[in-house]
Each structure stands twice: as C-alpha cells, then as structure tokens.
Amino acid sequence: MSELRFSLADVAGVRLAVSPANETVMSMWALANPIRYAVHLPWIDRARVTLRRPEVADRVRPLVGLVVPGRWLPDFLTPAARPNVEMAEQLDQIAATPPAVVVQDLLSTTWQKPLSPFGRALLADPGGLLPQVVDAVRVWYDEAIAPDWPRMRALLDADVAYRAAQLAESGAGRFFEQLHPSLRWHGDRVISDDTFERDFDLRGRGLALNPTVFTEQHVLWNLLEDSLPVGAYPVRAVGTLWEAAASPPGDPLARVIGPGRTALLYLLETALTTTDLARLTGMSAGNVSQHLAALHGAGLVSRSREGRHVRYRNTDAAAVLVRASRGG
Structure with missing residues (x-):
C-alpha cells in the first residue's frame, strides 16, 4: 500500500499531461511480456520486427537493459511532463539528470532484482553512459512509437480532457477515486492499494498525472521522495487503440x-x-x-x-x- 500526503497547495497543483517519454520507456514491458499486454499485439508484432534490425538493436540495448520486467523503473527515465510537452524536451530532461541522481535512482530499483550488465556499467559511470541512454530512448521513440504516436496521442489527450473535467466538477477526493479502482481519498491523502509501499509527502510540489497505454493494472508512482511527484495511470478505452x-x-x-x-x-x-x-x-x-x-x-x-x-x-x-x- 502506498500513501501520498497532500497539502492545500498540492491539491491545487494536481495536473494532467501526456508524456511521450513514458510511452516510449514503458512500451518495453509490453515487448517483453506480450501475453500480459495482449491488447497491444498489433503493435508488439511490428515492434519486434523493428528491434530485430541490427542498427536499431545496437542503439536501443541500453534501454532494454534498464527496463527489466519485474523491476521498477529508475525515476529519471520517466520525468514529469507538462501539458503539450514534446519528446525532444523530455529527452533534454533525461540528458540533464545529474550523475548523483542517476545513481540514486538506479539503486532504488535493486531491492527487487539486481541491475543488468548495462545498469551496473551506468551505475559506475553515470556521466559517461547517460548519453547512450538518451540516444536509446530517442531511437526507440523514432522507430517504434512515432509511427503510431498520432493515434496514441489522440487517445491520451481524450483521457486528459475527460479527467480534467472530472477534477473540476468533482473535486480532488472524488477525482482520485474515479481515476482508478485501487485509489481512495482519506482526509489529506491518497491511499493506493498496491504492492509498492511508498510513502510520499508531496511538500507543496503538486502531482503530475500521466495516462499511459502501457500500464494495465496499477497506478505507478515515482520511487523516491526527492523525485518530482509523478503518477502514471491506465488510460481509458485502451482496447480501441489498435x-x-x-x-x-x-x-x-x-x-x-x-x-x-x-x-x-x-x-x-x-x-x-x-x-x-x-x-x-x-x-x-x-x-x-x-x-x-x-x-x-x-x-x-x-x-x-x-x-x-x-x-x-x-x-x-x-x-x-x-x-x-x-x-x-
């Protein structure tokens, strides 16, 4: 179970946005587990062909090494998105991650599974290898996500508009309970019925919420108290996407x-x-x-x-x- 503690400033700072970086990074989960993500099989079939191309596989390998099934994502790979953000801006956010933050984010994921060989190399040389990570995310977006991004974006934008109307009409408490069955509002906090056991004090920073097509069971939160607070929740009507x-x-x-x-x-x-x-x-x-x-x-x-x-x-x-x- 996770808890997110809100002040009045945090309630006012709830914002919804579409994150192309989230879709690019989280799509690797679907590629690794097509049965669990069967709704995306039309995309998975095309993406597997793309990943078999040697020139793509070589450059995307760092991302494959960081997005490991059954292990949390390091926070720097899913930066908070502002409304109407473009992929280039999010790539710049990832590239600007300080080496100490890369190390901290990587270490926060290791309690479930050890790091991959590339993850260990990045841990040892975050400044030197981070550009390879940025290049991997850029290439995977260009090759596997961008061709379908207009239809993904349309679905995600529609969800943002729908949720924004809910927030304006219902207030924060009712909004979070409608956002996902695992969430409930209790006094000054959101309680998330999940297995992550995170405890966040938002500390007036607000909360960025990103719908995503590649999350199907839970709302996913950033791992660390010092990271900008972000939640990724399953988009509505994902079955219509393909x-x-x-x-x-x-x-x-x-x-x-x-x-x-x-x-x-x-x-x-x-x-x-x-x-x-x-x-x-x-x-x-x-x-x-x-x-x-x-x-x-x-x-x-x-x-x-x-x-x-x-x-x-x-x-x-x-x-x-x-x-x-x-x-x-």
Whole structure:
C-alpha cells in the first residue's frame, strides 16, 4: 500500500499531461511480456520486427537493459511532463539528470532484482553512459512509437480532457477515486492499494498525472521522495487503440450506414474530438465532421463543449447498434 500526503497547495497543483517519454520507456514491458499486454499485439508484432534490425538493436540495448520486467523503473527515465510537452524536451530532461541522481535512482530499483550488465556499467559511470541512454530512448521513440504516436496521442489527450473535467466538477477526493479502482481519498491523502509501499509527502510540489497505454493494472508512482511527484495511470478505452480505422469486411452496420460512420461509432465509446477521430481513422477532419453531423442528426452521437473543444460520444441508441453489429 502506498500513501501520498497532500497539502492545500498540492491539491491545487494536481495536473494532467501526456508524456511521450513514458510511452516510449514503458512500451518495453509490453515487448517483453506480450501475453500480459495482449491488447497491444498489433503493435508488439511490428515492434519486434523493428528491434530485430541490427542498427536499431545496437542503439536501443541500453534501454532494454534498464527496463527489466519485474523491476521498477529508475525515476529519471520517466520525468514529469507538462501539458503539450514534446519528446525532444523530455529527452533534454533525461540528458540533464545529474550523475548523483542517476545513481540514486538506479539503486532504488535493486531491492527487487539486481541491475543488468548495462545498469551496473551506468551505475559506475553515470556521466559517461547517460548519453547512450538518451540516444536509446530517442531511437526507440523514432522507430517504434512515432509511427503510431498520432493515434496514441489522440487517445491520451481524450483521457486528459475527460479527467480534467472530472477534477473540476468533482473535486480532488472524488477525482482520485474515479481515476482508478485501487485509489481512495482519506482526509489529506491518497491511499493506493498496491504492492509498492511508498510513502510520499508531496511538500507543496503538486502531482503530475500521466495516462499511459502501457500500464494495465496499477497506478505507478515515482520511487523516491526527492523525485518530482509523478503518477502514471491506465488510460481509458485502451482496447480501441489498435482497432482498424475501417469497419471489418462484411460488417452489417457498415452495410447500413457506411464504413466511415461505422468506424466512428466504434471509436466513440469514449468521448473524442474531431481532431482525435481524424488521427485515429486516417480520415480528413472535414470528412469526419460531415459524418458526425449526420450521426448527430440521426440521434446516434451527442456532443458537449469543454473549453475550446467539442467532444462527441455515442448515445444509448448508437451503443445498441454497435453491440448488435458485434454480435453482443
């Protein structure tokens, strides 16, 4: 069980953001354990082919040596993300990690499993080998994550918008209890029903929360009291991430309303914007807008405004159609 103790400043400092570094680093878990991460098999199959290329395998080896199944990640690999952060900025954050912090973060992971050979080498020469780690993260992002980043980003951004609305409407206590079944708010703290046994005093630093597609069971916290407080939680609707943009051949719903509109209904089990849907389906924004207008006029999607964004979601009538088309 972990506990995070909040002051009023910490409650006000809860912030949500998407972290491309988190997705890049944590994706290694899925690659190492495809059965546990079966929802990502379409990505895993492609990523394994990528990792077998010698020019990629050689440069990514330091990251493979640090992301070991069954052992916690060193905090410096998952830096706190601000809203709209880009990968280049997070790579700069990792590169700027002081050698003493690299050592401290590595040692904090060893109670579960010993360090890999590269981990031991980094422990002995953090200043000299950290650039190899940064290069490994950069290469893996470019080769394995970037091609799918638009669809990942759309799903993650939609979750951030949804959670931000929950936080504004419900307050911190209810927000954390809705964030994940393992969390509950108790007085001035969040209690996390996990196996990590961390005890954090946030000390007015607030808390960065990052949805991630590659965490499936728990909310993961940074390990050390001195690290910037960060939690990574499972994104909503991850099962839609690798769905084909078009409806499958012979889909009965597609024969009635067309494949484009059917693809949108399959995705709108979670609230998404026109931009999100364009990224996920590969359609143009104009085409998506035309389909949404027709679906809204037919009472199959609802829309709501959140600041500058309009989000669409299936109505109950659409949910019935989708279930029937899928044989449910």
